[in-house]
Amino acid sequence: MDPVPASDSLDSDALFELEPAVTHAVGFAELARLPLLELVAADWAEALAPVEGNLRDVLAFLGREAAEGHEVLPSPSNVLRAFRQPLAGVRVLIVGQDPYPTPGHAVGLSFAVDGATRPIPRSLANIYKELEADLGLPPRIHGDLSRWADQGVLLLNRVLSVRAGAAGSHRNKGWEAVTTAAIRAVANRFAADGSRKPLVAILWGKDAEAVRPLLGPTPLITSAHPSPLSASRGFFGSRPFSHANSLLQEQGDGTVDWELPPLP
Template identity: 40%
Template structure:
């Protein structure tokens, strides 16, 4: 496996992880016998799209989808035209509709990233068919350094699932909006994910700070959904 491209990391590029830990991770990825997701060109996509100076909110998940063609480098996002089960994203789309009254049709969450939502997982890669297979590969250091850089100014942190909440507990900034919730996976969403109102609470917090809200539904979503 060739070296991962770190040329588009912008304000993240000087994190110690990239010099001190990434070479070892690259060596271990090269030794993998099977496919690794997301595609290598997309591994750092979340950091590339949402530099620290533009990050207003962080959605922290667990690890990428381990199904072929599903992971795109943004936590919970799925490329257009995937055609398979949406699983966690399906529950997120239900949450968007419940909180905004608009039905999101896009599975690709690039528009969230472009609005300043860092869509990060606690592990940035996963072997095919092996959920949490790279949970101990060394990615946690990168995530800790990313959160450390973001700890210097108030941000909203949506921590979905146990691994996200564990690493998010290291944040020290007193003015963050901290929103822990169960992971949106079908295996755990029933434990309270739909009751947490993280999207509305994030936008209310941004409004109090004089900032524009996040358009969670997306620009092509219908204006209103008839509520049951």
């Protein structure tokens, strides 16, 4: 059984081409007062409207955390970054837990870090090892996963913020209601002919597998978490990237090019 992880990476050491909807000059308290359409992509604004109150409450909580002198990660401009990827374009969902608690690492996409971060977190290094074993793609020294996001890979943490140095510190503060609505929205998109839009969900570890009931008939790829604590117990050898491409092809949606550029 996988251990209960403290962050999406379980690393103690420890993108997307659109311009940020908000700037670093805007704080969390200000985010809580902005129109939803200024925070997320238009189709996400519609999907998240039922939980807008929850979202504003948790952003206000982050404002209070910052006002009390706590460093909140990621930055205000990145905290909703996953939702700047249009909902309509999502093809693969990869569920993380909560952001890396090391300052400078979290960028608003699960498992990703800033392209300048060295060394990359160990969970991400293990993901790269499996990517090489699965598809023969070379590991990278950087952790910028925006090329995946550009192709419709939604890198979504269950909890979208954390207090610096305190993994898991923003669990049960309201994010779960928001990301539950987001996952349901991704899984319940229909084409004009009434068929479900293509989607594959990759769930690494017990925390991620807990969202299984939200995904309906979505094809799932599940394994142990890539953390050094559990990667050898089922993550290595699981071949999630080739399996995801096969499942996308079965749904008539081509493949994801999982190769990342040598440098961000």
